[in-house]
Amino acid sequence: LFIVVVAVNSTLLTINAGDYIFYTDWAWASYTVFSISQTLMLIVGATYYLTFTGVPGTATYYALIMTVYTWIAKAAWFSLGYPYDFIVTPVWLPSAMLLDLVYWATKKNKHSLILFGGVLVGMSLPLFNMVNLITVADPLETAFKYPRPTLPPYMTPIEPQVGKFYNSPVALGAGAGAVLGCTFAALGCKLNT
Numbered sequence: 067l068f069i070v071v072v073a074v075n076s077t078l079l080t081i082n083a084g085d086y087i088f089y090t091d092w093a094w095a096s097y098t099v100f101s102i103s104q105t106l107m108l109i110v111g112a113t114y115y116l117t118f119t120g121v122p123g124t125a126t127y128y129a130l131i132m133t134v135y136t137w138i139a140k141a142a143w144f145s146l147g148y149p150y151d152f153i154v155t156p157v158w159l160p161s162a163m164l165l166d167l168v169y170w171a172t173k174k175n176k177h178s179l180i181l182f183g184g185v186l187v188g189m190s191l192p193l194f195n196m197v198n199l200i201t202v203a204d205p206l207e208t209a210f211k212y213p214r215p216t217l218p219p220y221m222t223p224i225e226p227q228v229g230k231f232y233n234s235p236v237a238l239g240a241g242a243g244a245v246l247g248c249t250f251a252a253l254g255c256k257l258n259t
Contacts, residue, residue, distance in 0.1 A: 074135050101192040101239035106250045108132070108158050109187045112165055113179065113254025122170035129162035157194040161187045180251040188247025192239030 112125035133156050164186040165179070172178035 070131055074131070097195070097235040098192075098239040098242070101195045101235075102242050102246060104158070104195065105161075105188050105191045105239075105243040105247055108161060108191065109165070109184065109247050110250040110254045110257075112162050112187075113183065113251045114257045116165065116169055116179070117176060117255050117258050120174060122166045122174075125162040125165040125169070126159060129158040132158055157191065157197060160194050161191045164190055176255050180248055180255060184248030184251035185244045186247075187251075188243030188245065189240040192236050192243055195239070196236055 108129060112128045115128050116122070116125045118124075165183045168183040168186060169179050172182070
């Protein structure tokens with residue numbers, strides 16, 4: 067029950083992270099920020115419960131609860147007429163599986179979990195999260211279906227240049243996620259001491 071309660075709270079914190087339909091103009095620019103926020107929210111809770119129970123598989127269970135509760139919450143929005151694709155949420159599961167795999171493969175070594183698990187989740191989630199952006203409905207179609215009020219000039223988003231490799235939102239998200247993932251994995255472990 068304790069795991070369920072905290073996973074639900076994590077879901078509430080990540081519920082908008084990755085909802086690119088509502089950030090059509092900023093989709094590529096905000097992608098990195100969303101990826102990092104999801105990475106950190108997943109890894110701190112999953113690492114905490116993984117080391118709390120000591121059972122490989124707990125991280126995936128944690129991600130599954132987050133996924134199910136996100137489906138429930140966003141299905142409610144969908145029923146109210148908001149656009150939503152169900153494929154956008156299970157991106158946490160593969161990264162959580164990697165975390166479980168590291169914990170199991172290193173015979174429950176917390177330091178390996180922090181270093182290897184943190185890097186793997188941090189680098190993998192932005193890649194899986196790209197599925198979110200690819201499968202979202204066409205931005206122009208969405209803009210016409212769900213018109214928004216016109217923004218004043220100083221609020222109008224500037225289109226970022228994302229076509230070049232050195233400005234890749236996936237690479238930036240993976241690099242930042244790999245560094246921060248270790249830090250938050252360590253925090254998750256520290257919560258048990």
